[in-house]
Amino acid sequence: MLLKNIKDFTFNRRYMEDIKKQIEEIKLTLETWEHAYYVLDKPIVDDLVYDNKLKELKTLEEKYPEYITSDSPTQRVGGQVSEKFEKYNHKYPMLSLDNAFNQDDLYDFDKSIKKQLEKDNFSYFVEPKIDGLSISLIYEKGKFSKAVTRGNGLQGEDVTFNVKTIRSVPLRINDTSDYFEVRGEVFLSKKEFERINEERKLSNEDLFANPRNAAAGTIRQLNPTIVASRRLDVFLYYYLNRDKYTKHSESLSYISSLGFKVNDLGKHCKSIEDVIEHINYIENQRYNLQYEIDGAVVKVDEFKFYDKIGYTSKFPKWATAYKYPAEIKVTKLLNIFASVGRTGKITYNAILSPVSLAGTTVQAATLHNAEYIFNKKIKVGSNVKVKKAGDIIPEVLEVIEDELYNTLETYKKIEYCPACDSKLEIFNDEVDQYCINFNCERKIIKSLEHFVSRGAMNIDGMSIKIIEKLYANKIIKNVIDIYNFKKHKSKILELDNMGEKSFNNLLEAIEKSKTNDADKLLFGLGIRYVGSKTAKLLLERFKDVKNLLNATKEEIESIYEVGPKVAQSIIDWSSIQENVDLINELQIVGVNINFSKNQSNDNVNISKKSFVITGTLSKPRPYFVDLIESFGGKVISAISKKTDYLLAGEEAGSKLEKAKSLQVNIISEEDFFKMLEG
Template sequence: MSQQRILELRRILDRLSYEYYVLDKPSVSDQEYDRYYQELESLEQQFPEYADPNSITQRVGGVVLDAFTKVEHSRAMLSLDDVFNLEELQDFDRKVREVEPNARYVAELKIDGLAMSLIYRNGTFVQAVTRGNGIVGEDVTHNVRTIQSIPMHIPYTEEVEVRGEVYMPNASFEMLNKQREEKGEELFANPRNAAAGSIRQLDSKIAASRKLDAFWYYFVNSSEFGIQSQEEALEKMEEMHLRVNPLRRICANMDEVWAFIQEIGEQRPHLPYAIDGMVIKVDSFAAQAHLGNTIRAPKWAIAYKFPAEEVVTKLLDIVLTVGRTGKITPNAVLEPVRVAGTTVSAATLHNEDMIKEKDVRINDDVVIRKAGDIIPEVVRAINERRDGTQAVYQFPNVCPVCGSELVRLPDEAAHYCINQDCPARVVESMIHFASRDAMNIDTLGEKKVEFFHDKGLLNTIEDIYRLVEHKEEILAFEGFKEKSYQNMIDAIEVSKQNPLEDLIFGLGIRQVGKKAAKILAKRFLTMDALMQASHDELTMIKDIGDITAQSIVAFFHEPKNIELINHLKAYGLRMDTEKEEIKESIFTGKTVVLTGTLTQLTRNEAKAILEGLGANVSGSVSKKTDYVIYGEAAGSKLTKANDLGVATMDEETFMKEVS
């Protein structure tokens, strides 16, 4: 009897969840739903022998993995070629009609999320796999199971595989970033990054807390169900209680597709999720088969990418921030407005020249957009809306934090505060030192550095390694517990063994970025050797120019900097690196560009492998580029490589080459 009631409650709750999360039409009150849920939860606790990982009570997560398992896809998950205007869409249509003159299209929204494949057997959800490189993905079943709109059971006993996009709704994204800001953690740049980061959590409770959702748009084995078109496949997935986006349209020609794209473009700012374009597919499966695929993309589908979304808001003020090098950056304070899926209230104005060039004034109505749908920028002021209340911004001649006179160096657009003791510079230098790309002290984020500075515990970089001496004082602060304190101290201690290149970058030497720091570490091997390097020695190194060499020499001639390094030595920080043995390979001595999203490695890991093989890893494609290695969603760099005849290599081939 108990087993029957458990099964009955699971069926009831599956149906109610479908009504609530997919149809948005709940048939019972929240209280009634809660009663069913609590009854099921109680029975499952009483009768653990009837446990089921797909029970609705398990969606809260709780599985913790050591690593993700690699899974080969039953059928390759191809990427799509991109187009950016009507002319390119018409060119796609022309090529289609040369093969299929009577083709019609299904136009669907391109959700900005993480591609995913779901597998059901005997009506039960069994596996979720990321796209990966299209051939091999990662098993993320434990995290996908926490997504409320995904049915754990479907009314079909045959094996079913569907593909779609897991995404983070705008509301969830804003809530998550607010929580991270309060904790002093790094914010996610956009909902797509947040969704990808959530799905790759080893602890499913974290994924469950992120409130992810999904849309499904491709029925992999639809032919086994007698389905003959994309629209039929979408309808069948809806029958299976899978969430399919209702914003789609059957179009007889490209004019109708373009009209639908314009409609969606107007709705885009008001959608509760981020989209970055539209996907246009030939509807008939027979026509799709006739058209075929290239190595990486189907010839029967194309992705139209929206131009960067532009919105109008009011510029309320211009405020200055002081960076770790003393660089002064003016920032526009904006009336909050939604753009590309997030609320924006500030945007950089870069420098005084840009403010003058764009003639941006306080109280102007301005057009803003997100460059690459990520970084907010002011495009222009709307001069015709000026009513006399606008004020021309006068760039100050003193630092807004310490009051020291600002300096504008020859041939530079930026102003600098050159006071080494400026509090803003001190705080920013410590934040940079502890950041992920430098010493990676992940428990010492921006907010925590600012807090400890305000309390007088952090005034120089070396003070980070003195925090262990302030245990009682730190534990007396509100919100600090023994565990969080110990985690922070442990992370600080571990950072002492970081490679020399991390320390060089963390010191914040002007003009020395991550790449230059690595080059310097490999060339000089010890901090002492680098400190003694002359200007001539430095400029003889590839990628170290005259200005960078001057900056390095000046840094190590400053008594305060020498004192800092001596203190860090005393605290046990690593001051050397092992000489790398360069392995000969097809990449030795070649210039290589990485593009797209890699799935088996991070971009930095791939870069490290290539540099270990003697390659020069560049950020841009030119005629001098020897190889372009591409991952998922590769864009303009891959296109340019093909146009220039540069050799290209997908991630799978690259991994075989270096394994």
């Protein structure tokens, strides 16, 4: 009996050792694949292969939880939602950099260093200045331990769980030092920035002004799951354990060998002339890069000179940041026009003579409101300086007060709605003007367009042109009229381009929209500050629209991520009897006002299917990526035999030919939306 127990113990021990070894081997494989994909940008396996291997690891860890470690790829989004970020005192201060704005500043920087060293036997290292958020990563005995923001330089915030979601941050490294610290810049790629803003636009949320703001806002999100969805990235540029290496360039090679993402535009320079040449080279590449930069960083390469060159209380004297000037062009402001949105807000816009700016042709710019125009002294017909704010949004900087300018009339703000001619109002201390006419045609049309949009009630086929036509013919004047569509069949069939088939298709889409979950309806109502995500949060708590409209401000504010502005907006909306009547009428005609969200998109027939997207589609690529992923599908970059579908727009090119040769299913945009409807 004793011998049997010993044998059983030995077998179990060996079995568990084999399991542990298997888990470690899978982790190593996944780390290798992640490094190739997220750091080297050279994927070596298809997404499906990676997902299956990750699933295999999850299954083993669930069965043998004693082998789950913090450095496992399964633990990247394992943090809980936080109420706040803890403060952390930096072991070494995170100093900022002094700035240089022209070549003279760079020569002065060079002279200062030579004066300190009394010799010329030093060199420089030049690298792009990433427009993001400074971060410090700390590892203990080879394992990722902590991530901290710069803060005030002496004390930052612990954002470990958020940074852990960044795929290019290794969770373990082949350096088992007791303490290992490396610093860099968290950023958002231009592609991801566009994707996020497209998503926010569909959800009626405020857009991020530029990638830096988006990255900074994301890293301070209290929910790591939201951070993970934003797909942040990071470049590392400073290794603090300097005793191992004599030069900054050598230390970068070392941290790169450990799996950290290091920018490939960095270059060793022997003289200040070489520095200036490389700074100019980086600037010429600026608009071709997949990430935003706002300058270049110049550092003395040799570590041994750092202490002698010295520091100020704010920055090291051995480094400087050369700031690229924003590209500014002069063009003519041809006209100013005002438009009204669905909330009644008036936006002033400039029409510009076309000008090439930051890699794109700019023909228009927002002027925000009348106060902006007055403060800038903008006149129609004047020459103006234009730049892209954050290299994204066209902005009129200033007018050129030349001889022409003095002959032009001062612009006068409009006092009446450009659509309905109603007197405009300004609320409280706001500077924006509003049309408050409930019967304003343009407001109604824009509200109807929002109501039927994909993010809201998703009434397929009811375009803005059709809405305008139906409104002009007094068939649809408000939301409830959409659901009385059938009553006007004979009148509708008399309209241009509206035959029996078109009528039936629209009727079918309208009937189908009645079964939407209530968050789509709530978002479609266009209540100020209530985007699609907020609508879900609200109805997860109140279960149906009527319960929400009967709630108190305090009850609404008690919901996580719902603030006083949202709560007050809902109270204001529900205090209008016409709005309450609208909900009752919608319920009578059969529109669902209940929230059932245990719903899942897994039933849709694209769940777990892989897609490649190519060619020009009706909306930006991020729109389709988000849609596919929201229904459980995957978007991959390369065609293979295992690809389920190629979503092909116009001018599809080589991917279309490869899909044909591999007999991959090729679908159009129309086919794609039919699949979703299925």
